[in-house]
Amino acid sequence: MLRADDLIFAYPGQGQPYRFSLAAEPGAVTAISGSSGSGKSTLLDLLAGFTQPSSGTLALDGVDLLPLPPENRPVSLLLQSDNLFEHLSAEENVLLGLPRGTTKPQGKAQALDALDEVGLAGFAGNVASTLSGGQKQRVALARTLLRDRPVLLLDEPFSALDDETRGLIRVLVGELTQRHGWHTVLVSHHADDIAALASAHYRIVDGRTERA
């Protein structure tokens, strides 16, 4: 279980600080909603380690994450768009998720398996700039598979997609989360995404997380 308890954070000059708490189960999607500017991305930044709270606790299965810099946290982050290097192929983008110490042939096999798992078998050589929005998100998810980190943070990952693609990628996120036991934290202001995917839901209201 990923647990944040009373994470307190304020940007310089901000009056009332944020106070965030949440619990995210493995193999499940935990949704975060809130109005624009309510602090959703700020919460993800705290979970990812891009910002540090002034107090509070953050732990995965009892292990304190706060001392860890972002690159050492067991966390992957997927944004609305711009997750890929546009001039690299799908396979090269996926290989960026490869843990250090993996041999080249092992890495290639893993990348091809991951592309297969996200429904992109046969797309390994395609340059990212030539892929559709949905295909790009699939490549980014394949990279997450190689990285194999148990916490997946998603910041409005479906927003740039048309309705049909959105539904397909949503299903894929749900399947991957279950299959790999990820603690997936989804920021979305779309009620239908939350209803379709999330087993827990927090709203940010007046700078605080509330169980919805």
Ligand SMILES: Nc1ncnc2c1ncn2[C@@H]1O[C@H](COP(=O)(O)OP(=O)(O)OP(=O)(O)O)[C@@H](O)[C@H]1O
């Ligand atoms: N680096 C920063 N320095 C100062 N204030 C910031 C910084 N980043 C964000 N903020 C402010 O903090 C508040 C919360 O921003 P945040 O991006 O977390 O909101 P959000 O809920 O993700 O919004 P949106 O749905 O519009 O993406 C906003 O008022 C924003 O202007």
